[in-house]
Amino acid sequence: MVQASESESRKLLVALRDAMAEDSAGQARLDKIVQLTAHSMGSEVCSIYLFRDSETLELCATQGLNAVAVHQTKLRIGEGLVGRVAKFNQTINTADAPSSKGFRFMPETGEEIYSSFLGVPIQRLGESLGVLVVQSKATREFSADEIYALEVVAMVLAEMTELGAFVDDGAALSALHQRPITFQGLSAQEGVAEGAVYLHEPRVVVTNPIADDPKIEHQRLNEALDRLRVSVDQMLSDVRSGDSEQLEVLEAYRMFANSKGWRRRMEEDIQRGLSAESAVEKEQSTARSRISQSNDAYLRERLHDIDDLSNRLLRLLTGQGSDTGVEISQNPILVAQNIGPAELLDYGRNLKGIVLEEGSVGSHAAIVARALAIPLVIHTKGISTEALNGDIIMVDGDQGTVHLRPDEGVLKAVKDKIAMQRQAADRYVKLRDKPAKAKCGSVIKLLMNAGLMADLPSLKGSGAEGVGLFRTELQFLTQSQMPRRAELVAQYTRVMDAASGLKVTFRTLDIGSDKVLPYMAPQDEPNPAMGWRAIRVGLDKPGILRMQLQALLRATSGRELSVMFPFVAQFDEFCAAKTELDRAIIRETRLGHKLPSDIQVGAMLETPSLAFAPDQFFKAVDFLSIGGNDLKQFFFAADRENERVRKRYDTLNSSFLNFLEQIVQRARSSNTALSFCGEDAGRPIEAICFAALGIETLSMRPASIAPVKHLIRRVDLKVLKSVIDKSRDDGHESVRNSVTGWLKTNS
Ligand code: PEP
Ligand code: MG
Numbered sequence: 001m002v003q004a005s006e007s008e009s010r011k012l013l014v015a016l017r018d019a020m021a022e023d024s025a026g027q028a029r030l031d032k033i034v035q036l037t038a039h040s041m042g043s044e045v046c047s048i049y050l051f052r053d054s055e056t057l058e059l060c061a062t063q064g065l066n067a068v069a070v071h072q073t074k075l076r077i078g079e080g081l082v083g084r085v086a087k088f089n090q091t092i093n094t095a096d097a098p099s100s101k102g103f104r105f106m107p108e109t110g111e112e113i114y115s116s117f118l119g120v121p122i123q124r125l126g127e128s129l130g131v132l133v134v135q136s137k138a139t140r141e142f143s144a145d146e147i148y149a150l151e152v153v154a155m156v157l158a159e160m161t162e163l164g165a166f167v168d169d170g171a172a173l174s175a176l177h178q179r180p181i182t183f184q185g186l187s188a189q190e191g192v193a194e195g196a197v198y199l200h201e202p203r204v205v206v207t208n209p210i211a212d213d214p215k216i217e218h219q220r221l222n223e224a225l226d227r228l229r230v231s232v233d234q235m236l237s238d239v240r241s242g243d244s245e246q247l248e249v250l251e252a253y254r255m256f257a258n259s260k261g262w263r264r265r266m267e268e269d270i271q272r273g274l275s276a277e278s279a280v281e282k283e284q285s286t287a288r289s290r291i292s293q294s295n296d297a298y299l300r301e302r303l304h305d306i307d308d309l310s311n312r313l314l315r316l317l318t319g320q321g322s323d324t325g326v327e328i329s330q331n332p333i334l335v336a337q338n339i340g341p342a343e344l345l346d347y348g349r350n351l352k353g354i355v356l357e358e359g360s361v362g363s364h365a366a367i368v369a370r371a372l373a374i375p376l377v378i379h380t381k382g383i384s385t386e387a388l389n390g391d392i393i394m395v396d397g398d399q400g401t402v403h404l405r406p407d408e409g410v411l412k413a414v415k416d417k418i419a420m421q422r423q424a425a426d427r428y429v430k431l432r433d434k435p436a437k438a439k440c441g442s443v444i445k446l447l448m449n450a451g452l453m454a455d456l457p458s459l460k461g462s463g464a465e466g467v468g469l470f471r472t473e474l475q476f477l478t479q480s481q482m483p484r485r486a487e488l489v490a491q492y493t494r495v496m497d498a499a500s501g502l503k504v505t506f507r508t509l510d511i512g513s514d515k516v517l518p519y520m521a522p523q524d525e526p527n528p529a530m531g532w533r534a535i536r537v538g539l540d541k542p543g544i545l546r547m548q549l550q551a552l553l554r555a556t557s558g559r560e561l562s563v564m565f566p567f568v569a570q571f572d573e574f575c576a577a578k579t580e581l582d583r584a585i586i587r588e589t590r591l592g593h594k595l596p597s598d599i600q601v602g603a604m605l606e607t608p609s610l611a612f613a614p615d616q617f618f619k620a621v622d623f624l625s626i627g628g629n630d631l632k633q634f635f636f637a638a639d640r641e642n643e644r645v646r647k648r649y650d651t652l653n654s655s656f657l658n659f660l661e662q663i664v665q666r667a668r669s670s671n672t673a674l675s676f677c678g679e680d681a682g683r684p685i686e687a688i689c690f691a692a693l694g695i696e697t698l699s700m701r702p703a704s705i706a707p708v709k710h711l712i713r714r715v716d717l718k719v720l721k722s723v724i725d726k727s728r729d730d731g732h733e734s735v736r737n738s739v740t741g742w743l744k745t746n747s
Helices: 006-021 026-041 080-088 144-162 214-238 244-257 260-271 276-292 297-318 341-350 364-371 408-429 458-462 473-477 485-498 535-540 543-556 571-590 615-620 628-635 654-669 684-693 702-712 717-729 736-746
Strands: 045-051 056-063 074-076 092-094 116-124 127-136 181-184 186-189 192-199 332-336 353-356 376-378 392-396 401-404 443-450 466-471 503-507 560-565 598-605 623-626 673-676 697-700
Touching: 006 026, 006 144, 026 045, 026 056, 026 127, 026 144, 045 080, 056 080, 056 127, 074 080, 080 092, 080 116, 080 127, 116 144, 116 276, 127 144, 144 260, 144 276, 186 364, 192 408, 214 244, 214 260, 214 276, 214 297, 244 297, 260 276, 276 297, 332 341, 332 392, 341 364, 341 473, 353 392, 364 376, 376 392, 392 408, 401 408, 408 702, 443 458, 443 702, 458 702, 466 697, 485 503, 485 543, 503 598, 535 543, 535 571, 543 560, 543 571, 560 571, 560 623, 571 598, 571 615, 615 654, 623 654, 628 654, 654 673, 654 684, 654 717, 684 697, 684 702, 684 717, 684 736, 697 702, 717 736
Parallel strands: 192 332, 332 353, 353 376, 443 466, 443 697, 466 503, 503 560, 560 598, 598 623, 623 673, 673 697
Antiparallel strands: 045 056, 045 127, 056 074, 092 116, 116 127, 181 401, 186 376, 192 392, 392 401
16 A cells, blocks of 8 residues: 555645646546545545435445446445444544444445445534545555545545535536525524525635645644734733633633644644645544544533634634625525624614524524514524525524525425415504404503614504513614713604604613623623623612613603613612612703603513512502513523523413413502513413403514404403413413414304
């Protein structure tokens, strides 16, 4: 066997690159690669197997095996030695292939005469693309150097596969990033949209896997590493010493960025002929396959660090980054691993749809998507590696389905659905000016939730009677620095002007939890949802609360002001917040500003404790608004952002409804106005159940008003209450089945 020396390796890569540069078809390129590799490695056989679909590997080219087997021999992932290399993303090196675990004899290939087998995965960042194999008659194991040389070739193959170098009709290869794929995720916001992929963080594309001059590549790598180290040091010095978790992660980054082993391995890769970018990716892929097999949770977490750091290095090398200069297309559909509410707000209403690999229905990013009425599908594993900027994509937020590069049939079906939804929306328009009057005569007040100036135009069109919840923090989240009081006055004035006399209930700042202001130091809290957030921040550091209250008073000037405090957990917090308001009123009077004509002060009921507050609390507030998103998470002790636990507990769970009913009774007996403004108020079945329990005001996203009104007008809430009561009496965990069963025959 030919020595797999560095220079041999480099010669092979240069020959491969020349072959790639020729204007030949995909199959011809593959044939050339196996021929060159077999020759360079001095082995009788070299074969390339590529994934035909996610389960099947196909022999796509061979030097040495029977040519008739090409495109005929297929293996399932995990089947035979080749299938095992792909399944575990790990190299198999054996002197005696037929006696090795998992060996499967494929007679059509004529491989039985070859004893030694070396198979390496063709993978890119953990994504398995195929397997590269060399075989020879001699009974011997391949040396570490030979394995390494073949891995380098596999790396180049992976990059070229990614670039579509092997696609051609005759070769019948399934092209990467070209096939139609459907992802089944979870719906976080209904609605259907068609558009073009816009990647939140585009992946780096390496277009030069093979380099001419190792010296230049060494220099490029070293320069990029130096810049990487400087940027990590900079990040470290930016982090306040209090944030120990972030410090820990960055210390790990620094250690890794300075790692001699990492640098040495990349330098060896370059010496073998890879470009600096390919060397980074090769080491990233190797680390990924090694660590992802590990049972050590700490190590698996470090995988994220390695990925992040490698991506930073790649961006430095390629000049590609988050800001790749890709224009936002006409109908952009955002595809991302995950996204925070502030980042989402930056995109604003330009987006037609959002698709996340992670995410959660209860997150504030989902709430923002809902507020913006943008269809959102979450938990679509793998989409951010599969999708490319500009790909056609259809998001079905009703079904939680995403069609990437859909074929004609799907395209037509989704377009039909969009047209049908438009017709339904037209039907709803007719309901706009009609009251939400149930068959029993009860009238339910429907309000809308808002948070941005851009929401206000929906007020008229939606048929809402006012804004029941204006989340003021969304305006803070969209700014890069703390707004000044004058800006707030201007914003709130515009909101009230746009509401043209309809009531707007402003909620003071609810920051903390997942709503982190870019210009405030993040808190190092083990459990931020139960941490220092909302009114707790407002009372401990009253500067912002005071500024907000002054701005609200000034903006209202002569009109009616309705304001509520978020996340109040006990009576004295409400009293302290109200005292701040009273002080602000005194100050405004002293300064000669006109006061509101009327001021109503309420609290959000988001913690179970408040439902058990003394009667004095219920009497002290002008109104209460149930923040069901938080109330439910604390009632069931189920994180609203954790899909796994969130889904376990139905909002129509009998215990939760019993609890809501107690709140209704307490509010009634103290004559306190009560509303519900969590996301569930916008779900028609939940909404009619709340109304049946006696919650007469519901606040929801604008797009839900018509569907909720439509259902309320079709039911008798008194009869529905008896259905709910019977279901609870019968001991059902949730009343949902009883209610939907009843609706089938009674609406
Ligand atoms: C709620 O908790 O139900 C609520 C309306 O507040 P947010 O979703 O903003 O926490
Ligand atoms: Mg809340």
